[in-house]
Amino acid sequence: MSNRFDIQTTQLADLNVLVRKPLGDSRGYLERMFCVNELQDIFGARRIVQINHTLTQNKGTVRGMHFQYAPHAEMKFVSCLQGSVFDVVIDLRKGSPTFLQWHTELLSADNHKTLAIPEGFAHGFQTLTDNCEMLYLHTAAYAADSEAGLNPLDTKLSIPWPMPITEMSQRDAAHALITTGFEGVMP
Numbered sequence: 738m739s740n741r742f743d744i745q746t747t748q749l750a751d752l753n754v755l756v757r758k759p760l761g762d763s764r765g766y767l768e769r770m771f772c773v774n775e776l777q778d779i780f781g782a783r784r785i786v787q788i789n790h791t792l793t794q795n796k797g798t799v800r801g802m803h804f805q806y807a808p809h810a811e812m813k814f815v816s817c818l819q820g821s822v823f824d825v826v827i828d829l830r831k832g833s834p835t836f837l838q839w840h841t842e843l844l845s846a847d848n849h850k851t852l853a854i855p856e857g858f859a860h861g862f863q864t865l866t867d868n869c870e871m872l873y874l875h876t877a878a879y880a881a882d883s884e885a886g887l888n889p890l891d892t893k894l895s896i897p898w899p900m901p902i903t904e905m906s907q908r909d910a911a912h913a914l915i916t917t918g919f920e921g922v923m924p
């Protein structure tokens with residue numbers, strides 16, 4: 738039971754959308770970005786060990802689709818603090834009933850949504866406005882050797898990016914395409 742978040746399930750097993758409930762007054766509002774007590778049902782005994790903040794300057798930029806292999810697999814809580822993004826999450830878990838399916842969600846500074854993405858999912862987004870700021874809470878430290886990505890333009894995924902892609906990192910553009918025998922990752 739949560740007072741500060743409306744916890745919504747999605748069509749992907751174990752992927753939840755949190756709608757934060759700001760407490761407003763004449764000054765503005767206060768909202769919880771995370772709460773270990775109120776999110777106990779989906780967070781369990783994990784720990785937040787790293788918090789990242791990114792700025793993406795130009796509308797149309799794609800970052801993703803990123804994940805870390807076990808034993809550095811991580812749950813992440815992803816929120817947009819400035820601007821708006823078309824956010825995409827793909828279930829890569831071996832044996833999952835929703836394996837290789839994706840979920841898209843508009844995240845914006847105004848809609849107060851946070852994606853609670855469990856271990857074994859890839860994540861990415863396209864910016865819909867200039868100067869988008871994202872906040873990430875991670876349950877595993879960054880491990881460059883365990884980091885991997887899916888190609889955002891892989892036709893096996895057919896992600897419906899809403900606008901022409903204006904920019905991607907060299908690394909993201911070089912992510913391999915999914916091979917026919919790909920059976921998923923261990924969460």
Ligand SMILES: Cc1cn([C@H]2C[C@H](O)[C@@H](COP(=O)(O)OP(=O)(O)O[C@H]3O[C@@H](C)C(=O)[C@@H](O)[C@H]3O)O2)c(=O)[nH]c1=O
Nearest residue numbers: 789791800801802803804813860861862873878879906
């Ligand atoms: C993610 C990360 C990157 N880095 C470094 C690596 C690189 O030199 C620089 C920029 O990293 P990237 O290009 O991977 O940044 P970016 O493309 O923004 O990576 C992010 O993408 C989205 C989609 C996610 O889901 C995040 O978890 C994260 O993977 O920062 C860290 O030092 N610590 C970190 O935790």
